[in-house]
Every structure is written in C-alpha cells, then in structure tokens.
Amino acid sequence: MTTTPLLEVKDLHVEFRTKSGVAQAINGLNFSLNAGETLAILGESGSGKSVTAQTIMGILDMPPGHIAGGQILYRGEDILTMNETKRRKLRGVNISMIFQDALSALNPVLPVGWQIAEMFRVHRGMKRGPAKKKAIELMQRVGIPGAEGRVGDYPHQFSGGMRQRIMIAIAIALDPDVLIADEPTTALDVTVQAQVMRLLKELQVENNMGLILITHDLGVVADVADKIAVMYAGRVMEAADVYEIYAKPAHPYTKGLLESIPRIDAEGDRLSAIPGLPPSLTDMPSGCPFNPRCPYATDLCVSDRPELLPAAEGHYSACHYREDVYQGTIEPRQEAQA
Amino acid sequence: MTATAEQTTDPFAGEEVVLDVDGLVKHFPLKQGIVVKRQIGAVQAVDGVSFQLRRGETLGIVGESGCGKSTLAKLLMRLEEPDAGEVRFRGEDFLALDGEELRRMRRKIQIIFQDPYTSLNPRMSVGDIIGEPFTIHKDVVPKKGIRNRVKELLDVVGLNPDHINRYPHQFSGGQRQRIGIARGLALNPDVIICDEPVSALDVSVQAQVMNLLEDLQDEFGLSYIFIAHDLSVVRHISDRIAVMYLGKLAELGTEHEIYGGPAHPYTQALLSAVPVPDPTLRGKREQIVLKGDPPNPANPPSGCRFRTRCWKATDYCAEVAPELTVRPGISQAAACHYAETNEDVAAMD
Structure with missing residues (x-):
C-alpha cells in the first residue's frame, strides 16, 4: 500500500x-x-x-x-x-x-x-x-x-x-x-x-x-x-472484486439484488423479490439501514450499525453476519416477511 | 402465424384466440406549411403487424425506441385509429364498433402505462382513481358497492385497503404501479396491455411488480401483451415473443425459439448485446455490435427495413421485403430472406 x-x-x-x-x-x-x-x-x-x-x-x-x-x-x-x-x-x-x-x-x-x-x-x-x-x-x-x-x-x-x-x-x-x-x-x-x-x-x-x-x-x-461498491441508503454495503461479488455476495442486499433480476440466459421461474422499499433519507432506520427488508435481520441489526469489514480477503461487507452470508450458511428467520 | 400454434410444445395451442390482429397499419402524416398544409410524407409507425393472442397467454413485444411498440398498444386500445388492418376480439370486429358497443368492449381490454408518476391524476385520491372505471361503466358495480370493490382491488394488488383516501x-x-394495475383490473378485463410496466422501477421493486402480474394472470386467466425494451424482463414473463423493428415484426415465436435459436439477424444482434449479470461469461459470449442507428421511420429503407444495419444484406434485400413466415429448418416465423438459427448468440444456459 x-x-x-x-x-x-x-x-x-x-x-x-x-x-x-x-x-x-x-x-x-x-x-x-x-x-x-x-x-x-x-x-x-x-x-x-x-x-x-x-x-x-x-x-x-x-x-x-x-x-x-x-x-x-x-x-x-x-x-x-x-x-x-x-x-x-x-x-x-x-x-x-x-x-x-x-x-x-x-x-x-x-x-x-x-x-x-x-x-x-x-x-x-x-x-x-x-x-x-x-x-x-x-x-x-x-x-x-x-x-x-x-x-x-x-x-x-x-x-x-x-x-x-x-x-x-x-x-x-x-x-x-x-x-x-x-x-x-x-x-x-x-x-x-x-x-x-x-x-x-x-x-x-x-x-x-x-x-x-x-x-x-x-x-x-x-x-x-473490475471492482464494485454496492451502495444502499448512502453507504457502501459491500465492496469487492467483480468476480467475488457475483459468485459469493457477502451482504444480504447484494444477494437479494442478484436473485431478484430476471436473466436473459435463464427461463422464467418466480423471481425472489426483496420485500419493502428503500428507506426514506430523512427517516433512516436505526442500526443497519437494510434491516427492515432483510430476511436475516436480528435485534443486533436494529440496535447496532455494522461497519464495512472484511468477510474474506479483499471482500468487504457492512453486515453483522457477513461471514455467514458469504459462506451461505445463514438461514432466514422464521418471521421474516414484508 | 399459425405455425407456432401447431407446435406440440406450445401449452396454449388449444386455447381460445382472444385477440386476432391482422395487417395493422398506422402512418402518421408529416405536414408542412403554415396556412395551407401539405402532406410531405408519413411516419410509418406500424406497418402491417399481425399476431394472435390466446387466453392466459403472455405475448412479449420487444424492440428499440421508435420501433412502434407503443403505437401498437394505442391501436389495440383504439386510442388511435388504424389506417388499415383488422383487430378481432373473440371473433368480433373490434374496429367496427362505436358508441355504447365500443364502450362495452373496451372493458375487456385494459392498459397499464409505463410511468406511474404521470399516468395517475395527482389531484384524485386512490379511491377515485381506481373507482373511476365504475362511474363510466355504471352497470358493473352498483354505486354503493364501489368503495368496497376498490378496497378489494387494493388488497388484490398488495396495497393496504385503508390507504384508499391517500x-x-x-x-x-x-406502489403507484400497483395502483395502475388495480385500475386496469377494475372492470375484469380479458386482455391487459402492459406498456413498459416495470422500466421506471428500481431493480428490487421490479421483481415485486412482475411477480404480482404473474399471480394476477394465474388468478384471473388474463392474457397479457407485454411491451418492453428489456429483453431479460420480456423473456421472464412471456410465453411468446414478437420482435419489432421499424414498424414491422422481424421475428415471432415462443420464448424458447426466440431466445434459444434466434433466426433473424436483428434478433441475434439484440440478444447478443444484452449484458448478462455474470462476470465469468465476460469475453466468452459472441457479441454482434450493430453499426449505426435505426433509420428514420418517415423514410424507411426499401425492401427489408433492417438491411442498412445487417451484415447479411444483399441486393435482393433492397428489392424485396421479406415476409414474416416460417422458413425451412426454423420453427418460428422470421422476416428475413437469409434467416437461419444462430445458437452461438442464443441466450441459453
């Protein structure tokens, strides 16, 4: 550096x-x-x-x-x-x-x-x-x-x-x-x-x-x-190399986005939409700005705002559970819905 | 046109034809002069478009800006009168109707517009917007029942019925696009024309609206004409797809045929130009980058309209306009003398 x-x-x-x-x-x-x-x-x-x-x-x-x-x-x-x-x-x-x-x-x-x-x-x-x-x-x-x-x-x-x-x-x-x-x-x-x-x-x-x-x-x-910074509500949610992000997203928002777009090279199944709407800039939710729409959100996400930290080498994510999202080992909460 | 109906893989083969469009033409005159107006030409917005739409089916119409997609939508709604051609709705001549009969028939074909910001009157409450169809078509719901029906509709499209006065x-x-959809649904139509319904929406919200449209189709047995420029969106929602170029159909076939083996050079170029959200495919897909811009629809090229940008074009293309027919070796209809399927640009897994 x-x-x-x-x-x-x-x-x-x-x-x-x-x-x-x-x-x-x-x-x-x-x-x-x-x-x-x-x-x-x-x-x-x-x-x-x-x-x-x-x-x-x-x-x-x-x-x-x-x-x-x-x-x-x-x-x-x-x-x-x-x-x-x-x-x-x-x-x-x-x-x-x-x-x-x-x-x-x-x-x-x-x-x-x-x-x-x-x-x-x-x-x-x-x-x-x-x-x-x-x-x-x-x-x-x-x-x-x-x-x-x-x-x-x-x-x-x-x-x-x-x-x-x-x-x-x-x-x-x-x-x-x-x-x-x-x-x-x-x-x-x-x-x-x-x-x-x-x-x-x-x-x-x-x-x-x-x-x-x-x-x-x-x-x-x-x-x-070459690299991507995914922004949401005025913050970088995830930043990494382009191949990394598409293969292994480490933030639920990025993951949701990738799953919600129809692809030209795939036939149509039902799209998994991200529920809800982006937050109003005058009235930000406490903690993580994505928590009201996140299927994995917990009490920690409402009380503490996650910092942008590495989930893997050179792969940053602003999520408390970044490592689990990155590894794909996280399960949505039962009551998670819009 | 009938060729696709003969396909055994077509799940809508036996379904009733709801909308039968034959040789639809709309030219907008170009006039010059201040006092005495002379016609100096015409924008050939739609020039001989034919297709059939069956019950429960979604026909996607793709094409670039200026190819006549939206004019086609307006013609089907009779918001514009065509210069020639036929539109039959369940066997009845839609273009011959007027007065009370036309109004009655209009219930059955509704439209959802692109821009949810300008297509809703800002001075009307949501209840008035969705309830307005009932005040025009008085015999659908009794006056006292309108409010309840509007609340039901709000619920159907996933909005809170308590927000009726907002x-x-x-x-x-x-949410506004959902309001537009509720208004379109109000009169229990058979056909809904969706003119770029999701292109003004954010990616994360786009999926919500597309899922809603699919759910409503299953629930009410609706037929959709889905107009869009985004080929991924069209592929996702459509059963059959018509590719438009400069007022004419270039290719018409099932979703599988068009995306799996596009036969018209324009479709091939269009498909290969769409970026795929997968960086590992970078540089591995064959890309056909077309030269230049679409020509002016007021002065289209002679013969095949695509020939000025086509790499296959010959002198013959300049003389004879190719028909939209099924050609040997290809299952879908393509309007190209030299049509052949190209699987290298096919958008398949």
Whole structure:
C-alpha cells in the first residue's frame, strides 16, 4: 500500500438541508480508485450514487447540499479544501464526467464542435482554428461518421447514441486521469448501449484512465467493472472484486439484488423479490439501514450499525453476519416477511 | 402465424384466440406549411403487424425506441385509429364498433402505462382513481358497492385497503404501479396491455411488480401483451415473443425459439448485446455490435427495413421485403430472406 491511489474517498458525509428536514444522502462513504481500473458504483435510486459523483466533481448544488465531513483525495491531495481556482484546473482536465442524459447536458444553442473545442480554448488557451481541428479529431475518435461535416451541427441533429459520443468526446478531450460516467447508457437502446460501452472501455485502456461507472444495471457492471461498491441508503454495503461479488455476495442486499433480476440466459421461474422499499433519507432506520427488508435481520441489526469489514480477503461487507452470508450458511428467520 | 400454434410444445395451442390482429397499419402524416398544409410524407409507425393472442397467454413485444411498440398498444386500445388492418376480439370486429358497443368492449381490454408518476391524476385520491372505471361503466358495480370493490382491488394488488383516501404522491413508484394495475383490473378485463410496466422501477421493486402480474394472470386467466425494451424482463414473463423493428415484426415465436435459436439477424444482434449479470461469461459470449442507428421511420429503407444495419444484406434485400413466415429448418416465423438459427448468440444456459 505504498502507492497513493488515484482517487480516494474517505468517510464522506453529504446531506441536503431542506424545509422538511435533513436528508442524509451519503453517510460515511469510502472507496479508492487506481489508474486503469474500473470501479462500478451500483445502487438504486436514492442510494446516493449520483450525489457521490457530483461531490467529486464539485458540482453539487450547495445549498441545499452540504458536505458534512470527510475527504476526497486526488493523488493524495484533498480536493474539498482546495480553493476554487485550483479546483477548476482539476475539473475537466484531471477529473471529468459523463452524464446520463446527453440532450440536457449539452448546450442546445451551440454547435457540438464548438462545445468540444471549448475545452481546448478554455483550459489550453488554444485559438479557434486549432481547437476546431482538435474537435474534429475527437469526434472521429469517438466514432462519429462524417465528423468534418457534422462539427457545426447542433445537439438535436444527433441521435441519442451519437449525443452520448459527443459527451464522451468532451469528457476525454484533455486526457483526464479519472472519468466518472453517471449512468452513461441508461437512456440508450441495447444495441447502442453495447456500442457506447465498448467505446468507453477502449478509451479507458488507451489512456489508462480510472473509470468510475455509476449504474443500477447489474448486467453492464458484470461486463466491464473490475471492482464494485454496492451502495444502499448512502453507504457502501459491500465492496469487492467483480468476480467475488457475483459468485459469493457477502451482504444480504447484494444477494437479494442478484436473485431478484430476471436473466436473459435463464427461463422464467418466480423471481425472489426483496420485500419493502428503500428507506426514506430523512427517516433512516436505526442500526443497519437494510434491516427492515432483510430476511436475516436480528435485534443486533436494529440496535447496532455494522461497519464495512472484511468477510474474506479483499471482500468487504457492512453486515453483522457477513461471514455467514458469504459462506451461505445463514438461514432466514422464521418471521421474516414484508 | 399459425405455425407456432401447431407446435406440440406450445401449452396454449388449444386455447381460445382472444385477440386476432391482422395487417395493422398506422402512418402518421408529416405536414408542412403554415396556412395551407401539405402532406410531405408519413411516419410509418406500424406497418402491417399481425399476431394472435390466446387466453392466459403472455405475448412479449420487444424492440428499440421508435420501433412502434407503443403505437401498437394505442391501436389495440383504439386510442388511435388504424389506417388499415383488422383487430378481432373473440371473433368480433373490434374496429367496427362505436358508441355504447365500443364502450362495452373496451372493458375487456385494459392498459397499464409505463410511468406511474404521470399516468395517475395527482389531484384524485386512490379511491377515485381506481373507482373511476365504475362511474363510466355504471352497470358493473352498483354505486354503493364501489368503495368496497376498490378496497378489494387494493388488497388484490398488495396495497393496504385503508390507504384508499391517500393521494398518488404519498406512494412510492412501485406502489403507484400497483395502483395502475388495480385500475386496469377494475372492470375484469380479458386482455391487459402492459406498456413498459416495470422500466421506471428500481431493480428490487421490479421483481415485486412482475411477480404480482404473474399471480394476477394465474388468478384471473388474463392474457397479457407485454411491451418492453428489456429483453431479460420480456423473456421472464412471456410465453411468446414478437420482435419489432421499424414498424414491422422481424421475428415471432415462443420464448424458447426466440431466445434459444434466434433466426433473424436483428434478433441475434439484440440478444447478443444484452449484458448478462455474470462476470465469468465476460469475453466468452459472441457479441454482434450493430453499426449505426435505426433509420428514420418517415423514410424507411426499401425492401427489408433492417438491411442498412445487417451484415447479411444483399441486393435482393433492397428489392424485396421479406415476409414474416416460417422458413425451412426454423420453427418460428422470421422476416428475413437469409434467416437461419444462430445458437452461438442464443441466450441459453
């Protein structure tokens, strides 16, 4: 552990202070990312995965958002305490981001070429001409056919998959070390999704980028990730290598998720659904946030919140019974039901 | 079309045909001009779709955005009037009905929408939403019995009957979808059209709603038309599957035929593109990555509509549009001149 990771998040707390109370979006988040590595942050809506991305990028709406504690270290330096000028030099240059909905992330009244070239003009001080040339190169690199003719087109003139490619072009323009992709393919059709994921993977290998892939799709994660952090109610519930997590989940939530998805390569039996709903962020259950829905929960789970601890070598789980879940030696309680 | 019914493995072979759709066409005109509007073309949203739905069966319809799935749903509900084609409900011509007869028939075909946030009126209580069908169809339940019937329906879909006075915003996405299902069930329909019923829901809640739909089907003998873009979800719930591309059916067969040996190149590409939640299969599955995007439905390619993205396409494909028929060596119907089953991309264990 002598090398500093590219990006490290330590005990991050983010809350939203609203009129109807304080919503704790992130409650003590920890993870690290190395160069060339793909970390998937997996979670359902409201689990805090997008807030995590926004906090790292420094684009969280504050107020109502408020960083209540923790550190985000980029190459060992805390970016939360940096001044805005310094932070700005990081954003887009060293750490950049792709959003889910390309149509609303791109500026509708500017040509796409202009929007890509802007990166070079603002951060590298290039003149218009050379910046435009760079933009065309990038459009070719992300696989937009006829890039030279389309550099002056507006976002609405492109299809969903092409728009997402333009966003990727903007994000990788300055060869960032860290790329955060927030649900990059959720709005796309399957055949286009496959194209975009393939492109992202190629670019990552080419540039040795650290990729943070935020998604709810267990299929996409299995295809591209190296390690996974499963989030629930603002916490990491389980973190491990991708093969480990799918083969031997050590947290009841992950186990439940894997069992509840229909698979394309299996015929339909009844799905084992996770009962109940994710907790409200303004009204967290005591102890383990998953305890109201967990088939294995005991009194201990209601009184004490489990820490993220190893269940096996390199496999972390925030469950009191992580070893038993990991080994598959735990039985659901009799009265366990929705 | 009849080919699948002849299959001995088909458990619905002897069942009554509830819905018989033949050559359904819907073109939306594109108009230009401010004062004098001229028609400059048409979006061929649905262009000759035929299938049969039998009692207790689930027909899954898959396809990418813009392929006409939702227009098809609207046509079957008669929310849009088709330009050509026939829809027979239990042998009766559904498209010829109007007035009171149409209203009576509409009871039998209901729809569940994709977005549980916009498909429920935020100013109506749950009791009013689910009870509204009874105020339109007055002879189903006497006025005094409506409230009790609504409570029963809430119970059937797994919601607390005491929440009858609550408003939609007080429910989560999955619960709202249950409200939509209860409303669909209110008039004891025979057919429910589910237009992307789970795609707006979280993974853990999606399974709850799919299980509910399956339970209701068994309990009431419902037939479903299940429209979705998620191939895993469709496979899970469907008995037969129709693959749509640009307003036409590309392939139609049982769940086993389509997923076990897809014959149309589009189906093959679609199946191979779906990520499987199992990292050990990484790099081991054959992936067909299609080039480009689906063409514009206002100006579809001549002949076979898939030919612009197809790796098998020849000059013949540009001239003659392939029929959706059963071809030698394949048990399901496929609309491709060069259809052949490809088990390498099959999604089987």
